[in-house]
Amino acid sequence: MxxxxxxxxxxxxxxxxxxxxxxxxxxxxxxxxxxxxxxxxxxxxxxxxxxxxxxxxxxxxxxxxxxxxxxxxxxxxxxxxxxxxxxxxxxxxxxxxxxxxxxxxxxxxxxxxxxxxxxxxxxxxxxxxxxxxxxxxxxxxxxxxxxxxxxxxxxxxxxxxxxxxxxxxxxxxxxxxxxxxYTEEQISSIPKETRVLVTAHDAFGYFGDAYNIKVMGLQGISTASEYGSKDVSELRDYLVNNKIKAVFVESSVPKKAINAVVEGAKKKGHEVKIGGELFSDAMGEEGTPEGKYIGMVKHNVDTIVNALK
Missing domain, CATH: 3.40.50.1980 (Nitrogenase molybdenum iron protein domain)
Incomplete structure (x- = not known):
């Protein structure tokens, strides 16, 4: 049937x-x-x-x-x-x-x-x-x-x-x-030891390659891929061991997964903040600066720099 x-x-x-x-x-x-x-x-x-x-x-x-x-x-x-x-x-x-x-x-x-x-x-x-x-x-x-x-x-x-x-x-x-x-100059202003972009899924690989910033995602390149407790614990341990200050949520991806990583790091004695919301697979609302490609990229760059610098 x-x-x-x-x-x-x-x-x-x-x-x-x-x-x-x-x-x-x-x-x-x-x-x-x-x-x-x-x-x-x-x-x-x-x-x-x-x-x-x-x-x-x-x-x-x-x-x-x-x-x-x-x-x-x-x-x-x-x-x-x-x-x-x-x-x-x-x-x-x-x-x-x-x-x-x-x-x-x-x-x-x-x-x-x-x-x-x-x-x-x-x-x-x-x-x-x-x-x-x-x-x-x-x-x-x-x-x-x-x-x-x-x-x-x-x-x-x-x-x-x-x-x-x-x-x-x-x-x-x-x-x-x-x-x-602009993107290249701003990202290079982040100290190299904290120049790590952690997000819910691995959408920023091209960004990392082009602008020399390490990128880590809990999920794979597609949000259709699944993550497990091992993925959460490995990312949590990386944040703790490397004293990463902030991770980022995405406008088009549920925040539950990345929040689990933050909570896990907290239980290990390391405070990680949510550095802000990034636009990954979708732009902002029409009529806003983030609703245009250039405004979206600038928003992401400025959010990343402000949280990691």
């Missing part, structure tokens, strides 16, 4: 895709703008910046949403189907949506913004498999590459506005280069 229900659910999803395919370009004809659907907010931000007045962007995943565990609703399928273009992260960040992207790519421009980053620059999954860490936005240089990818794909789709896309991308990349420099 369960299997038959699952088959029916999958059939319904793809029925929606097929039924709506005839409407995929109607939005551009009606508004004159390219209708773009994105997954995570960081990608929506790129499309908004580069596309400017020529795009209408819809983001599926809002503030506080974990993309590793996200399942597309029928409403999401419609938004994807009605789009002229789709941008997603790739590298299995949106792991439960892979089949949907494959189907959509047969009908419309469907692009992983990670596609132009050399494979040699990807971090491997922490479980020894051949997969790659998807959290590429934490190395600002990788996000510059993603911006170039979005620019090029918009130009291919809408060459009439090529100069606007190039100008917008150039202005945004200049800001990203300034952000990259």
């Amino acid at each position: 369960f299997k038959s229900k699952m088959v029916l659910a999958v059939f319904m999803v793809f029925a929606i895709i097929v039924a709506g395919c005839s409407n995929q370009s109607s939005s551009k004809k009606e508004t004159g703008k390219i209708k773009v659907t994105t997954t995570i907010g960081m990608i929506k931000d790129i499309v908004d910046e580069v596309g400017g007045n020529h795009v209408e962007t819809i983001g599926l995943m809002k503030s506080g949403v974990d993309p590793h565990l996200y399942k597309a609703s029928q409403g999401d399928i419609r938004k994807l189907d009605q789009a002229d273009m789709i941008f997603y992260n790739g590298l299995h960040l949106e792991g439960k949506m892979v089949d949907i992207f494959e189907q959509m790519s047969k009908k419309k421009v469907t692009v992983a913004v990670s596609k132009d980053i050399p494979e040699s620059e990807f971090r491997s999954w922490d479980d020894g498999t051949e997969g790659h860490d998807p959290h590429i936005w934490f190395n600002v240089k990788h996000w510059i590459s993603a911006t170039n990818t979005v620019r090029d794909e918009l130009i291919k789709f809408d060459s009439k506005h090529k100069e606007d896309y190039e100008k917008n991308a150039e202005q945004y990349i200049k800001k990203l280069e300034e952000l990259d420099k």
Whole structure:
């Protein structure tokens, strides 16, 4: 019975895709703008910046949403189907949506913004498999590459506005280069012996590699991975033995696990504070500085520095 229900659910999803395919370009004809659907907010931000007045962007995943565990609703399928273009992260960040992207790519421009980053620059999954860490936005240089990818794909789709896309991308990349420099300078101001970033899950590996800070996560790269009492005790002992002052919670990850580590350290006679909340897999609320990529990264950097310096 369960299997038959699952088959029916999958059939319904793809029925929606097929039924709506005839409407995929109607939005551009009606508004004159390219209708773009994105997954995570960081990608929506790129499309908004580069596309400017020529795009209408819809983001599926809002503030506080974990993309590793996200399942597309029928409403999401419609938004994807009605789009002229789709941008997603790739590298299995949106792991439960892979089949949907494959189907959509047969009908419309469907692009992983990670596609132009050399494979040699990807971090491997922490479980020894051949997969790659998807959290590429934490190395600002990788996000510059993603911006170039979005620019090029918009130009291919809408060459009439090529100069606007190039100008917008150039202005945004200049800001990203300034952000990259700011991040490097601020993190280097933390004493090396306390330059350790401890979070609930291992989302900050690219950040650690790019800006020379040791990164430790209780869970693996994906929040779908599980942690056990051994993981908690090992991280607790590391904090105690190395006199680490602070750990950090994440806006899109439950705080229970990291709090267990803090309590464990306290019982061992070492006080560890919560250094603040970081944005990892999702940005802040729309309309706030943290609701934009640059503001999110600056918030994270400033929070880390203030707690560890």
